[in-house]
Amino acid sequence: MEELYDIRDRRFTALILMNVGMETLWTGARWAEGPAYHAAGRYLVFSDIPNDRLLRWDESDGRVSTFQQPAGFQNGHTIDRQGRLVCCEHLARCVSRVEHDGRRVVLASHYQGKRLNSPNDVVVKSDGSVWFSDPSYGIDTDYEGDKADSEIGASNVYRIDPDGTVDLVIGDLGQPNGLAFSPDESVLYVADSGQTHDPSRARAIHAYPVDGKGVGRGVMFCESDCGFFDGFRLDRAGNLWTSAGDGVHCFASDGTLLGKILTGEGVANVCFGGPKRNRLFICATTSLRSIYLNTQGVSYYG
Template sequence: MTIKLDSDFEVIDARFRQLVFPNVHVDKLYTGCRWAEGPAWFAAGRYLVWSDIPNDRMLRFDDTDGSASVFRQPALNTNGHTVDLQGRLVSCEHRGRCVSRTEHDGSRTVLASAYQGKRLNSPNDVVIKSDGSVWFSDPSYGIDSDYEGDAATSETGECAVYRVGTDGGPVERVAGGFVQPNGLAFSPDESLLYIADTGATHIADGPMHIRRFRVGDDGRSLSGGEVFAESSAGLFDGFRLDTQGNLWTSAGDGVHCYASDGTLLGKIRLPEAVANVCFGGPKLNRLFICATTSLYAVYVNARAAGRPTASSAR
């Protein structure tokens, strides 16, 4: 007899049952945000940092005692975050119109703020490759109004995806042809880069999908870009992959889990639209979920995909 799952889970493909537990439910950890985004897990301290963009603050959840507090305010309307190879916080700043890094001493280093002499729009989400390079999306959300940044006109004239070295340097445009590029993540072996396009926010019948690109042997060029998955509920935004290559993505009705072959396996249902997710906890098997006003978490039978060694990565 198949043990019934909690109503938080919806099984669409039988493989999803191997990724969730029948005795587990979703926990609400915090509420009070206007738009929760950009979770990043700090393993050494066992805490999570995330953004509350319109309230111009970053929040911190302490996994050791379950408390939440303000991590930084004001915060330049930061959106997405990640942790680099040295354990430093890397952030996308809407109001700063840049990608910055918080050093171990608390000082701020700007890694990327312009492309070919033109200011970036409003970096949105960011991922670190095993060679230390920083890859980020640059839609216009932070300059569209004063709600999540400062209203301004785009200087680059497009919304694209860029790459920069770990210590800054020239910003490279690695992918274009998007309406609003958003979340991005590498496959476990870094041979693929997935990028969401949430262009339906700006044009009628605009994109609501995730595209998949192949990473060249040089580790920096991209090819392909076919649609990997179309959203059936709201928009895909931020997402992460597990060690098996399954993709856990935000959506309008919760978190959707896709197999590497593009099959929708199942959903984690939530009462709020989800913006972003990340794996955390001591075993990296707890999925933290930023959903509109709240931070949620749920244990799953999957773990965060680790970075391959630089020598084995493409």
């Protein structure tokens, strides 16, 4: 039997359940991404980007069904504080939201009159602002969207205010990818997978102090020793659980690698869910996995 955990620090043993295994809930994706858990409905939505579909896993019976297809090559998702699904769309090059009555509302598609690249991941702050990353992956090829030139000419992180204003908040990363706030929202963590386009870039997650509507100077929080960091989420204690090339890596708030959950295939994104938010859902390359942990995810996003 293959090892499930790679323990690097004794603190990791307090966060995992040694008698609990990892479950494969579904398989059949080309590139599984963007999980978001809807607590009221007890279901999880996730993307299969190259197949242009959004899938739905039902917690009550374990079934997976097609939630939307075509789906605009959606990537990352989150659930806002009103229980609405916020989506990053590659094809339309926008961030959108699904209202309670099913209407699709575009929150942002341009910055200073130019089309966004391909919004990748998204999180909602407690003040109602929506923060998202905008790398070029959805316009680099026709595999995950429509190949096109970048109108902005850079890959950035933006904030959408409740009044609809779009502001650039981070512009010093190569390809900003996954992002999430610390539990108290004093820090914004952002993954940079820019080494895909620039070999000099570190495969890292950066930490930015949040300063009102913007951020201060960022510092490197951690580096990957296997593949690229993509999407990630934090638990209530401030530990960061991130996707990587060999599974899920867990970092303490001081940047120490505590341990890994080994999946046997690359992981793109994760989220916490379940009634107690102690179940980690894992979008691996071809599959949706889950594992129960001895910690709880931050409750304000899916």
